[in-house]
Every structure is written in structure tokens, then in C-alpha cells.
Amino acid sequence: MKLSILKDDLNESIQHVSKAISSRTTIPILTGIKIDVQPSGVTLTASDTEISIQSFIPIEKEGTAVVAVVEVLTPGSVVLPAKFFSEIIRKLPAPDVTIEVKDNFLTWIRSGTAEIQIVGLDPEEYPLLPQLDESHTLSISSDLLKAMIRQTTFAVSTSETSPILTGVLWNFKQERLKLIACDRLRMASRESHVETANPIDFQNIVIAGKSLNELSKLLPDQSMLVDIVVANNQVLFKMDTILFYTRMLDGTYPDTSKLIPQSFQTELTIDTKKLADAIDRAYLLSREEKTNIVKMTLKDESTVEISSSSSELGKVTEQIEAHKLSGELLSISFNSKYMLDALKVIDSDFIQICFRGAMQPIIMKPEDHSNMLHLIMPYRTTN
């Protein structure tokens, strides 16, 4: 294997696949990045068995003019230690680099005056990526997918006692894609219309929140199409030059629809930012107490009071004007961190909050669309 390649393009590709490198892997070959050189370009692969990322560097790229990125001298493969390879490429002195594999996978890297020899590993030992049946493929805009992940993934459970709840549930039915995340104290759900050429649906696909956060970093902000392939126990996200494979979590995701009350006693519409800022100030105090408990009191039909108190530190109180308020007045306590997390991702100037009483779940929705729903369980307090 021998090639010459532009440093910046190689570096960018290494950064992409490096997100799949785990520092805690027990499989030596997976501490490396696999490099495959074919006449059409260079493919980098990294994996931690949960996720695998593949990035392709074509021999030419198009900009204002066609630029040669890779010159393939001899096709071939090698596995190089990810951390050292990634750092040394970033710090090479010249804009291009030559990589040549010699006997026993000893790899020579030359750039400017620098010459590096890296002990490579046998690419035959590298695990093969799964071959997926692509008949279940959904195409979705990258920016929408990124938003849906951001608006749900924060709510996954971080406790390993119910592994299934550390994932996000994906359902697709009648051209509606729905993502749900919940732990025992809150839930976030987001849905969207997604057109498909062929009628497909899938249920109970659960993907680890951790994996989705890594995927999110690779998704471009523009509205490029991403293909989602669902097959066996794997999901593949296909971007322009990047393939992102992730394992599904085993088990059955609980039915969260039963958690949501069907009727309410009180409905409040309020300015999202004003509420978030007031809760943030009350949260500062409640965090010092390590409870995060903040109280919301509906004082009259136009006044909402946000408060928290600590016997040691003091008290925070603030009144905000309600935009609309109907039904019974009440006072309810909740985890302000959970409320803040939800308010941060609600993409609407006003939100609607529905209550069924001080001991029942709080439901939050954007005022101007019904594609998003957040649920927070109240605290049972005596004051």
C-alpha cells in the first residue's frame, strides 16, 4: 500500500471516524483505524463494536476547480493506532503526506522533513462491518434529523439498571417518524412527517443515546438527505461520504402512551424564554440544596410565581405574566433541571403547560405545533 494525500482531507476524515474509538476497548485491533486504499480513493474505518464509522476520501474533490486529493500508488490496507496516527497527522509540517506500508505492516509516513515509522497491524484481523439489506430505507433531511435527536436524546436514562431506557425509541408508521426518550421521571417525544417512495414501517427500534449524540456531531447542518437503513439488529445512517452503523438495544421499550393524562384541570400558556430564565434563577438556589426542587404557583389568572428556598442560603421568588391561563389554580413542585432541559429544546416562543393536579404529570408542548411533547413528574412535597 502506498499513497500520497492532502493532510487536511486525511485529518478531517480521521476526526470523523475517531468518534468510534473507545479508550476502554479490550480488543487490541479496535484501538486502530483501518485504512483501505483502492483506485477510487481511501476508506477509513473505526469501531467500538457498538458503533462503527466509515469515511471515504475520493481521489478528487470539486470546488471552484477539481483538486487532486489522493494519488494512489499501490492499493492495499493497514490498521494504524488511532490516537498516535491522529495526532501525528495533525502536526505534520507539509500540506501533503506520503504513507507507505512495508514488511510486517511497518508503515512509513513522510511529510516535509519529518519521517515517522508506525508499527501497523494486520487488516485481515479487523472485524468486517455488517452487510445490511437495504430494502427498509428511509430518507430524511439532515437538519431535521439532527433537531429530532437533540430534542429527545437529553431525556434518556443514565442508569444502567434499565438498559433499554438508555436508548431512544424510533417508530415509523404511515410516513410519521416518532422518537421517544424517557427515564422514570420525565419523557421527551418528537415526531415529523417523512415521505417515502415505498411503503415501509418499523416499530421498537431502540438506539443508545450515546450513539445518537455521536451521530449528531457528524450530521451536517444543511438540509442534505440522510438515508436510514434498518436491518436485523443494526441501523445504518448514510451521509455523503460517511457511513454510521449502530447496534440496536435489546429488549422491549415500555409503552409510554399510558403515562400521558388524557384530560387536564388547568392549562397555561406562557412566554418560553421568560419562564426558562426565571426557572434558571430558582434552579441556582435549589441546586445548592442538591434537590433541584422549584415550585410553580398559579396565583391568579394572569400571574405565575416561580420560587425555590433553602433554609441555609435563602429564597428566590419571581412573578411572570401568564399569556393565557384557564382552569383551577394550583401549586406544583418539580425538578427544575428537567424543566430547563425541556425548555431549551422547545422551538416555540410560547409554550402550553397542562396540569391535572399537584400530584399528576406535567405536560409541556410548543404553542404553535403538536409535533413535540414533554412530560415531567412532579415532586411530592409538603410545603
Added chain:
Amino acid sequence: MKLSILKDDLNESIQHVSKAISSRTTIPILTGIKIDVQPSGVTLTASDTEISIQSFIPIEKEGTAVVAVVEVLTPGSVVLPAKFFSEIIRKLPAPDVTIEVKDNFLTWIRSGTAEIQIVGLDPEEYPLLPQLDESHTLSISSDLLKAMIRQTTFAVSTSETSPILTGVLWNFKQERLKLIACDRLRMASRESHVETANPIDFQNIVIAGKSLNELSKLLPDQSMLVDIVVANNQVLFKMDTILFYTRMLDGTYPDTSKLIPQSFQTELTIDTKKLADAIDRAYLLSREEKTNIVKMTLKDESTVEISSSSSELGKVTEQIEAHKLSGELLSISFNSKYMLDALKVIDSDFIQICFRGAMQPIIMKPEDHSNMLHLIMPYRTTN
């Protein structure tokens, strides 16, 4: 005590004094910031007993016009918990804030619609700052002082086995200020001419590296004058509106002049940046081996080779052109991290490196001035 103050000015002042708040203090009153309100303005004080910082906010500030910053309604004092006070002020909704102390030091903070009560502490319990005799005062430009601290403090010892070496030695004699930091394996020294109105000198003033790093963050980058007051066991740095007090370390700083060889066998002058970049690449490999050992070989009178090798990972080799090289050729191994630290602070395009043999200290100096000297002990290796 009652006052009204602009939030941003109060916030800036809190950020300044907060650098003296330690999260590990065992003295409850020192978890707080002391606020003193006099007709002329507001003084904030914070301390961790090692360092104390005082910041003054005058009632008016001058810009294109005179702006009222503070309105003093009732002079007085209180101590408020630093962390919560600092966070809540930053997040207040309006540009101004009213602070009022009521019975038992309960303090009311009002801004916009937000109302916060903080349980304050008795300012009488707050330790008094030392009263210093200001007869030993030195005035130095802020940017020069900041540079001198940056160019030496990195070399202090981090080990508590010789507490005196965790500090930087300050000597002032015949209008020369000299700072020295060393642990057992390296030394950094920097001196400068500083004019004084009255003849003063001081010896063996040792200030903790930690304290100097905090001071450095407060020093403005402009060339404003800073007064340095040396008295008893305290040093006070007086800036425009900030006073920074630090304790001196007890003990006698070792005589480092004996470490520096008086004659050399080899003298090399080389491009600072090229050498730093080459050593940085070799360092990447040596760091993986957890030794940081890099070898410099003077191959002939114009060629310097930088290399490191690891049986597991591979080898990095690079040749750089010497600008000037005289004396015996040699090969010497050293801690590349120490060399990089020194190269980063040397403010000269070319540096001079002097050797007395492979087992003797390496001396590094800027090529164009003699106000700075770095010493690195070599590694005794067999290869």
C-alpha cells in the same frame, strides 16, 4: 446597607475577587465575598488565607461621558456566599440591581421581576487584610510583569516534598528584577531592568506559582503600572482598582547559580519554531511510552536530528538545519515536555543552546538578549 448598582460592573468585580475563593476552605466565612459600601463606592473582598483579592467599584466611571455606576443609599457591610451570589448576579434579568441588608444580615436582591433573599454572614467575623508598610514599593509595567510570570512560573515544582520549590524566587537588586523557578530537573529564569525612585532591594522573596498564575489573570495586557509592595511575609500587587495580596513561602530558596555550567563544549543556534515543531512531533510518540524522552543528535556542523522511538509504536525522525553550530558534536536525551515548555516562552526567532556533554545540563537562551535562561537536565540513557 442599601445600594443600587449596574449589574455588569458588579459582575466583573465579583469575577475578579472570586479567584481567591477556594472550594476546599474549612473556614466558613471565607466561602463568602465581603461587600463594603462607603459613600465613595463599593469594595469586594475574597480570601483563601494564601491570597486575598480586593476590588473597588467607584460610584462613577468615565467613558465618553460620566456614567453613574453605584447609588449608595445606606453605607454598611455584609458577607454573602460567593458561589450563589456570583451565579445569581450574572443571571439577573435587568441591567441594574438593588441590594439591601435587613435584620440578621438577611440580604434582599432585586432586579426586574426577580427577588432573591440571601442569608448573609456578619462582616465583623471576616478576617482583616494585612496592613503593609509601603516603604518597599516597586513600580513595574503590567505587560512586562505578566510576561515575566508566564516565562518562569511553568517551571515550579508540583511536588509538595520541597514546598519552597513550588514558588518562584523574586530578587531585586540595583534596579534588576529577577525571577527564578526550578524543580530538580529544570530551571527558568527571567530578569529585567526596573527603575525605582528610591534605592530599594530585596532577596529571597518566594511566591507560590499557583498565586502568580491567579495574579496573571488579573493583570491587564496594557502597559499600566503595577505597584509591588514587599513587607513582612506578604507581597501586595496594586493595580488600578484591584489589590492582590499573597503570602510569601517560608524557607530559603536554594542557590541555583551553581547549577549553570560556566563553560561549554558545544554551542548551537537554531530556528525556535522549527525546533519546537520537530520536538512536538517526537514528543507525541515519547508521551505514549510515558517517558517523554526525545534525543537530539548533532550530526554535522549544519544538521540537527530530533528523534524518539518506541518498541511498540514506532519511530519519529526529523532533520533540521542548524543556523550556527560550533564545538564538539554530541547526542543528548531529555524530557521533551520540559523542552517544549521552555521553547513556548522564549520570545526570539532563534535560540542558542549550549552543551557541556551528554550528561551535563542543557542551557537555552534567546539569541538576541540575555534576560532569559532555561536549564534542562539530560536523561542518562544507554542508546
